Each structure stands twice: as C-alpha cells, then as structure tokens.
Amino acid sequence: MGINLGRYRIEGSLFLAPMAGVTDAPFRRLCREFGADYAVGEMVASAAQLRKSRKTLARVKFFDDEAPRAVQLLGADPAALKDAFYWACEAGAQVVDFNMGCPAKKVCNVACGSALMKEEPLALEILSVLGEVSKECGVPVTLKCRTGWDEAHKNALTFAQTAQKAGFAMVTIHGRTRTGGFDSSVEYDTIAQVARTVAIPVVANGDITDANRARAVLQYTGAAAVMIGRAALGHPWLFKEIKEALENGCVRATTQEEKVQAILRHWRWHFECYEEPVAVMTFRKHLLWYLTGWSGFETVRAQICQAGDARTQGKLLQDYFAVQGWL
C-alpha cells in the first residue's frame, strides 16, 4: 500500500511506537534493521528552556542512515509548539509528530499529551498552527492520539478530521482512552471508524504483540499500518517475525545466536550515542528486557546490572553469552 510523508514513502505497514526512555537512535536502528518500516523518536517537550538539556538533545539524535527522521513534540502552547517545530527542523527533523496521547500525570497536569483531548478548542487551534508551520517549512506533520478522554468522550474522529483539514499527513490512534491508561482492553472500533472516514493514512496502535494480532488489526480497522510498542521491548526481532508471517505465512524463528549478536550491536550503538556513565546506566533496562528468563541469567544478573563502567558491563555480557555457548 505505502504511505507518503512529504517526499518520503514508507512502503511497509509495521511501525515502532515512540517510547520515551526506550526508542532512542540505537533502538530505532535495531528495530528498523529487523524490519520496522518507520519509527518516531521519543517525545520532546516544546518548552524552549528545556531544549539545551542533555536529555532533549539525546532525543533529537539520529544515525546517518535513518530516514525519515521523525521528532515527536509535546506541548500545549501553540506559540511554543510553533517555535519548537522550527527548532526540530533545524535539528534535522524530516517529519514532526505531535503527541496527544501521553497519559502521564506530570504531562496531563500541564494539559499536554492526552489531556488535550478534553481541551478541544485549544487542541484544534494547535493542530491548525502545526499544519501551517508544516506547510511553511515543507516538513510533514503527523498526529498521535488516543480514542478520546474517557469512554463517554471518544473524540478521535474529530481530531483526525481536523488534522486532515489542517494538512496533517497521517494519524496514529492508540486504541484506549486516556482514563484507560495502558492496561484497559484495547478497542479497535474507533480506529476503524476513523480509517473509514478520513483520507489520510491511519495507523492502529495498542496491544499488537504478534503476527496474528497484527494481521487481524490491519484487516479489522482498515488501517494503513500497525504500530508496536511494548511488545518490542527486549524483542526487536519481533518485527522480522511478524513481517515474515505477514508476507510468507511462515516464520523462521530467530536463533539465540542472532539475538545475542543483536544485543551486542545494540550495546555498541548505545555507547556511540551516550557518554559512558549514562550509557552504562541506561542500557541496564534493555538488558533486563532482553535477558530475563534466559538460561543462567539469574546467576549473573546482579553482577551485570551493577557493573559501573563500559568495559566491565561489556565483558560480563560477553562472558555470559560465551558460557552459555551462544558466542
């Protein structure tokens, strides 16, 4: 089918979801290597005073081979968002995504993220401002939202229609309301309704964990693509497995050796991206996602997770893989 985002064309229908603290440049590169067709970076606050922070700067880092480079903005002030759009473009953004789905309290308390879904007039003003600045900069803008604020207020369709009118190139819908958090059951009917109604591509998100679910959601919603979040944590090879199943009907299981090589690549790229103390610390969560449940991991877990420098962490990891016969 294919999705056009400005001059970029996304051919496939398997997207990696933006996840703050996770989907940085190294993890996006790994998921794309395994077949993710598109990946948006972690959300970046639009407030100008935060732009120079190390955290924000890391969130607009890209490897040279990433295209298109998609930066996600979060905010509730139309002027600040406009300004942040220019800044994101200067930082290399080739697509700008607007976050209207984040349910975090510290985000919602300042009316950002999914809180905007119950502030319709302000949200609609923001969409219109972002549509204009997108045209001015020649950089496509996309929207990510939820189905609504709560069960009684499902207004994703209104936002999708307004976004389309404002010139947005795509809308992603997480099939939960804000009050549904991350654990309520996902509802794909609203996504299907939006996909039937608007002409811009709609991406379905929420609880897509395997090929059967991906296929079923694509068929049921008529969405142009599905977006996978938590199921990819510690399983970047999921994209390869789902893709093979969708394309060929059968999957060649990823071998332990392939997984180990992927983890080591991820580790190297992670250290290319961050200063050593930050890299050592932030890679621990990936290690726990990757290795929990793997044979022999419990006996070395504490040691690996307490390693305080790159050499020690890397060596312990290699030793563990070698002892298990995977390296």
Ligand SMILES: Cc1cc2nc3c(=O)[nH]c(=O)nc-3n(C[C@H](O)[C@H](O)[C@H](O)COP(=O)(O)O)c2cc1C
């Ligand atoms: C750790 C974590 C961080 C997230 N950060 C973001 C973010 O920065 N921007 C965003 O739009 N959504 C964010 N999300 C939401 C996901 O993109 C996605 O919509 C949600 O997890 C549902 O998809 P899933 O069921 O496949 O995980 C985050 C989710 C998680 C679990």
